[in-house]
Amino acid sequence: MPPHPQTWLRVTPAGLWCEPGDFYIDPSRPVERAIITHGHSDHARPGHSAVLATAETLAVMRVRMGEGRAGITQQALGFGERLDLNGVIVTLRPAGHVLGSAQVVMEWQGARAVVSGDYKRRYDPTCPGFEPVPCDVFVTEATFALPVFTHPPASGEVQKLLDSVALFPGRTHVIGAYSLGKAQRMIAMLRAAGWEAPIYLHGALAPLCALYEEFGVSLGPLLPATVANKSALVGAIVLGPPSAVADKWARRLAEPVLCMASGWMRLRQRAKQGGVELPMVISDHADWPELLATAEDVQAPEIWITHGREDALIHALAGQGILGRALHLVGREEEGE
Amino acid sequence: MSIPAFATLLERLLFSPGRNAKLALLRQWFETQPDPDRGLGLAAIAGELSFRTAKPGLFRELIATRTDPALFAMSYDYVGDLAETIALLWPDDARANAPPPGLAEVVETLEMAAGAEVPAIIARWLDGLDAGARLALIKLVTGGLRVGASARLAKTALAEWSGQPVNEIEELWHGVPPPYIALFDWLEGRGTRPDPAGVPIFRPLMLAHPLEEADLISLAPGDWAAEWKWDGIRVQLTAVPGGRRLWSRGAEDISASFPEIIQAMDFHAVADGELLVVRDGVVAPFSDLQQRLNRKSPSAKMLADYPVAVRLYDLLFEGGEDLRPLPFDARRARLEAWHARAQPARMDLSALIDFEDFAGLEALRAGARAASMEGLMLKRRDSAYEPGRMRGKWWKWKRGTQNVDAVLMYAQRGHGKRSSFYSDYTFGLWREAEGGEMELVPVGKAYSGFTDQDLLFLDKWVREHTTNRFGPVREVEPGLVLEVEFDAAQRSPRHKSGVAMRFPRIARIRRDKPAVEADRLETLLAMIPGG
Numbered sequence: 017m018p019p020h021p022q023t024w025l026r027v028t029p030a031g032l033w034c035e036p037g038d039f040y041i042d043p044s045r046p047v048e049r050a051i052i053t054h055g056h057s058d059h060a061r062p063g064h065s066a067v068l069a070t071a072e073t074l075a076v077m078r079v080r081m082g083e084g085r086a087g088i089t090q091q092a093l094g095f096g097e098r099l100d101l102n103g104v105i106v107t108l109r110p111a112g113h114v115l116g117s118a119q120v121v122m123e124w125q126g127a128r129a130v131v132s133g134d135y136k137r138r139y140d141p142t143c144p145g146f147e148p149v150p151c152d153v154f155v156t157e158a159t160f161a162l163p164v165f166t167h168p169p170a171s172g173e174v175q176k177l178l179d180s181v182a183l184f185p186g187r188t189h190v191i192g193a194y195s196l197g198k199a200q201r202m203i204a205m206l207r208a209a210g211w212e213a214p215i216y217l218h219g220a221l222a223p224l225c226a227l228y229e230e231f232g233v234s235l236g237p238l239l240p241a242t243v244a245n246k247s248a249l250v251g252a253i254v255l256g257p258p259s260a261v262a263d264k265w266a267r268r269l270a271e272p273v274l275c276m277a278s279g280w281m282r283l284r285q286r287a288k289q290g291g292v293e294l295p296m297v298i299s300d301h302a303d304w305p306e307l308l309a310t311a312e313d314v315q316a317p318e319i320w321i322t323h324g325r326e327d328a329l330i331h332a333l334a335g336q337g338i339l340g341r342a343l344h345l346v347g348r349e350e351e352g353e
Numbered sequence: 354m355s356i357p358a359f360a361t362l363l364e365r366l367l368f369s370p371g372r373n374a375k376l377a378l379l380r381q382w383f384e385t386q387p388d389p390d391r392g393l394g395l396a397a398i399a400g401e402l403s404f405r406t407a408k409p410g411l412f413r414e415l416i417a418t419r420t421d422p423a424l425f426a427m428s429y430d431y432v433g434d435l436a437e438t439i440a441l442l443w444p445d446d447a448r449a450n451a452p453p454p455g456l457a458e459v460v461e462t463l464e465m466a467a468g469a470e471v472p473a474i475i476a477r478w479l480d481g482l483d484a485g486a487r488l489a490l491i492k493l494v495t496g497g498l499r500v501g502a503s504a505r506l507a508k509t510a511l512a513e514w515s516g517q518p519v520n521e522i523e524e525l526w527h528g529v530p531p532p533y534i535a536l537f538d539w540l541e542g543r544g545t546r547p548d549p550a551g552v553p554i555f556r557p558l559m560l561a562h563p564l565e566e567a568d569l570i571s572l573a574p575g576d577w578a579a580e581w582k583w584d585g586i587r588v589q590l591t592a593v594p595g596g597r598r599l600w601s602r603g604a605e606d607i608s609a610s611f612p613e614i615i616q617a618m619d620f621h622a623v624a625d626g627e628l629l630v631v632r633d634g635v636v637a638p639f640s641d642l643q644q645r646l647n648r649k650s651p652s653a654k655m656l657a658d659y660p661v662a663v664r665l666y667d668l669l670f671e672g673g674e675d676l677r678p679l680p681f682d683a684r685r686a687r688l689e690a691w692h693a694r695a696q697p698a699r700m701d702l703s704a705l706i707d708f709e710d711f712a713g714l715e716a717l718r719a720g721a722r723a724a725s726m727e728g729l730m731l732k733r734r735d736s737a738y739e740p741g742r743m744r745g746k747w748w749k750w751k752r753g754t755q756n757v758d759a760v761l762m763y764a765q766r767g768h769g770k771r772s773s774f775y776s777d778y779t780f781g782l783w784r785e786a787e788g789g790e791m792e793l794v795p796v797g798k799a800y801s802g803f804t805d806q807d808l809l810f811l812d813k814w815v816r817e818h819t820t821n822r823f824g825p826v827r828e829v830e831p832g833l834v835l836e837v838e839f840d841a842a843q844r845s846p847r848h849k850s851g852v853a854m855r856f857p858r859i860a861r862i863r864r865d866k867p868a869v870e871a872d873r874l875e876t877l878l879a880m881i882p883g884g
Contacts, residue, residue, distance in 0.1 A: 163420070164428045164441035168483065176361075183381060184374065263773050273374075274772065282441065282484075283432060284367070289825060291772040293368050328427045335421070 018126035021153040037104035053133025054117035072116025111135040112146035114197030131155040137306040141204040148313035158324030159301040167303040173296040188269040192258035192276045216241035218256030355390040355455040360489035366500040370768035379510030390456040392532025399504035407494040440488035446480035515540035520557040520740040527554040553591040553598040557740030561747035579706040582727040585629035592618040617698040625667035636725035666703040677738035728752040757872045761833040764815040775815040784874040802858025834863040842880040
């Protein structure tokens with residue numbers, strides 16, 4: 017009888033810890049050995065000794081934290097490559113969340129657990145899609161785990177933006193988007209929808225866009241918004257981090273139309289509160305149908321939930337005969353807020 | 354495609370803070386949508402559509418048979434709005450390949466359908482729509498779109514789009530029923546101007562400019578008639594053979610709220626006047642009239658406790674005769690003669706004030722501190738009744754404003770151009786708390802009156818002196834005094850301080866004044882007329 021993952025994969029104050037392999041996954045404080053699912057700051061933190069991740073994620077960490085702080089030693093593992101850590105076989109599989117995002121698959125004495133990190137099931141031109149891996153325990157997020165969260169097709173949301181640009185040619189459309197992932201996905205989708213003009217960037221977005229280009233994700237002409245004069249930005253599309261576009265920074269823009277690309281935009285109150293004029297429901301997280309479909313795809317009898325609205329998910333999983341369990345991991349943030 | 358298109362319009366209107374953006378959206382709607390859908394959308398936004406058969410309870414029952422009750426409860430708890438929760442939770446029906454219903458189909462079907470059929474019809478429609486369109490449909494059939502676009506704004510957009518004056522549209526509005534085909538035909542040059550003969554319609558009002566001291570010098574006293582400016586709401590009374598209506602200043606039909614006035618309109622005329630609460634010949638403060646506003650069917654107790662009357666000041670039509678081209682003096686004579694003859698109940702005349710010169714009039718104005726008077730009106734004796742705000746014809750000469758020095762307590766970010774600025778300010782006055790300590794109690798909120806320069810300073814000050822944050826609101830340390838100007842103070846049980854200000858604005862930032870020297874609450878309470 018293979019050992020149940022709860023006997024070898026534990027929640028500790030630093031995060032999820034694989035006991036036989038002696039490593040943490042996305043630990044919230046500095047540790048000896050860490051496997052990092054993806055580069056968002058609530059998953060990839062500075063100061064670990066040894067870091068294992070995809071080459072893309074390691075590069076993201078170096079850009080965001082600086083060379084010295086992204087792990088004293090860094091080890092890259094490609095998708096599908098097997099690595100033996102004290103008898104625990106570790107494999108990374110695409111999670112479809114952002115560039116480099118991976119699920120961590122662990123096999124120990126015939127039992128298999130998968131930590132998905134954050135993930136989505138929708139098409140994203142900037143990263144490979146999620147691959148379900150059958151397992152005994154699947155560890156999931158639950159950011160949008162309420163049936164009200166069904167993300168509409170992203171292409172329709174991008175079309176809303178282009179319609180608005182056509183309707184208000186004298187104004188600047190400024191999009192609040194996470195600097196890792198959402199920003200590049202927005203740009204790639206705009207290109208796919210036929211927007212060929214330069215896209216202007218807040219300074220915080222430029223390094224990661226350059227990194228995406230290095231990894232072969234083509235984003236078209238990008239220019240800094242900060243040095244452009246106001247009139248050059250009339251009719252243009254500008255991207256910046258959500259915190260900047262709704263605040264002082266946006267004063268440089270001509271009658272800005274504040275747009276926000278986030279799964280939270282599904283709720284009017286969320287959009288209204290943030291003063292958003294054009295909400296776009298575009299998320300890099302699984303929505304409710306994707307969470308339930310994934311639970312079915314991985315065929316796990318037991319699903320652990322790291323953070324989010326776990327009550328509703330546990331209730332719905334019970335209806336599918338799956339045992340849900342809340343891990344209450346600390347330090348995880350909501351998307352885009 | 355029209356319910357989804359209408360949903361997109363509603364969504365953009367809701368989220369667009371700026372008036373110009375809303376106007377652009379509405380113009381685009383008139384330009385791109387076919388009849389009758391564009392007219393029905395217009396009617397819905399103007400609040401002119403209502404359905405008897407679809408109430409919110411119906412939607413609650415429909416969703417209950419389609420969702421897990423526990424998940425519904427958790428979702429409703431999280432979202433907070435019933436219509437939105439239902440729209441988001443409604444299962445996307447993969448079978449529904451039927452095209453989404455058009456606005457006209459929805460309106461016609463609901464008008465014809467028997468009550469028992471309605472739930473199944475609505476369910477079928479919801480099955481064929483996405484979440485945004487479902488919300489639009491629910492809001493449309495239950496009423497109350499609440500997207501921040503008024504009937505007046507919609508008419509302004511019609512005027513801009515068509516190039517016709519907004520007053521012309523306003524005047525035709527109540528004479529052409531939804532979906533306004535004849536109106537659109539005329540606006541697009543395909544038809545003649547619709548003739549609303551015989552039905553009660555709203556006539557656009559003549560409005561007054563605020564009088565500045567500088568304007569006064571150039572006026573000759575003999576050219577002008579003076580009246581008190583009463584603190585009620587401006588109304589137009591329209592009684593024609595085809596019906597009786599009471600209109601608000603914004604052309605809203607408020608007949609149902611004031612049945613006693615409608616009953617008293619036993620004449621054939623159109624008159625202009627001020628609606629007031631009057632007890633034993635004494636005009637009550639505006640706060641009393643507020644009790645009667647926005648009540649669709651007032652109770653017998655409301656009618657008895659807050660009796661209303663109209664103080665008439667102009668006559669626009671007598672019988673079928675249009676008096677508007679006549680000069681003010683002639684209209685006034687016609688008004689007086691008509692009133693003496695018709696003797697309508699609940700209506701008296703706004704008296705003309707005798708005066709020799711403006712100095713004497715100013716003394717009268719300064720002496721009038723009754724809550725029911727806002728100041729004076731000056732009307733040029735030879736002026737015809739012209740819609741809109743014509744310069745130099747009517748002046749409103751409000752009595753002097755009052756002010757207090759208050760302490761800034763909270764600030765909130767504005768909207769639109771001001772969305773990056775803390776531009777909404779809540780301020781308070783000192784009072785003695787239990788135990789003798791002084792505490793600040795909020796007395797009002799203002800977001801105007803200051804210059805752009807002031808705004809930069811205030812925004813910076815708020816950011817640097819924040820002590821606490823509640824969502825979009827920042828609490829600041831009590832360290833900045835604002836001179837707040839307002840038209841009147843009135844008693845208000847709804848405010849913690851017991852007092853509310855009318856039209857408060859920031860007159861000045863008093864950087865020179867220490868917060869402890871700001872005014873006390875007693876100072877403001879003493880400004881409430883009649884104690």
